[in-house]
Amino acid sequence: MPSSSSSSSIGDPLYGRGVWLRRLVQTKYTSNTIDGFRFKVVAYGGNLMPNTIFRYGREAMNAREGAYRLAFDGVCSPSDIEEFPEEAPLVGVYPEFCRLDYVDLVFRSQAQAEDAWTAILEEVRHLVNTLNVMDQIQPQADLSIGNPPPADFPTNSSSSSSGAV
Numbered sequence: 001m002p003s004s005s006s007s008s009s010i011g012d013p014l015y016g017r018g019v020w021l022r023r024l025v026q027t028k029y030t031s032n033t034i035d036g037f038r039f040k041v042v043a044y045g046g047n048l049m050p051n052t053i054f055r056y057g058r059e060a061m062n063a064r065e066g067a068y069r070l071a072f073d074g075v076c077s078p079s080d081i082e083e084f085p086e087e088a089p090l091v092g093v094y095p096e097f098c099r100l101d102y103v104d105l106v107f108r109s110q111a112q113a114e115d116a117w118t119a120i121l122e123e124v125r126h127l128v129n130t131l132n133v134m135d136q137i138q139p140q141a142d143l144s145i146g147n148p149p150p151a152d153f154p155t156n157s158s159s160s161s162s163g164a165v
Contacts (some may be wrong), residue, residue: 019049051101058096075123
């Protein structure tokens with residue numbers, strides 16, 4: 001069952017929704033000499049959204065011993081943020097995904113790493129834009145179930161049509 005959006009509503013409404021990303025890269029890379037390039041991205045300072053925006057899936061390393069690892073799967077969608085727990089997948093719940101506030105990746109070349117960094121930035125921008133669009137909801141229909149008497153829509157904050165969660 002989806003959560004109540006509490007993790008995505010924390011923040012300062014004076015500022016817009018967003019998150020800071022810090023990119024850390026290895027200090028030395030020499031093409032054709034060093035066989036890999038590593039970078040890490042940490043999400044922090046999320047406003048009106050959580051920092052845990054990186055989706056990880058649980059992968060078996062040794063099925064006989066029950067050993068597993070978490071493997072980066074992409075930037076979360078809004079429904080991922082609602083459905084997947086932070087830090088570790090829930091036991092016995094499939095798919096086995098969770099959300100973390102960092103991603104640590106290794107590539108064969110610096111060019112591949114730059115392409116991945118560009119893709120991560122694009123996906124995080126898309127997430128922020130989608131969350132902003134989802135805040136804008138409006139009435140679509142009022143339906144009666146059964147035969148209730150006429151009623152006015154309540155105006156208290158729990159049923160507001162603003163969509164702010």
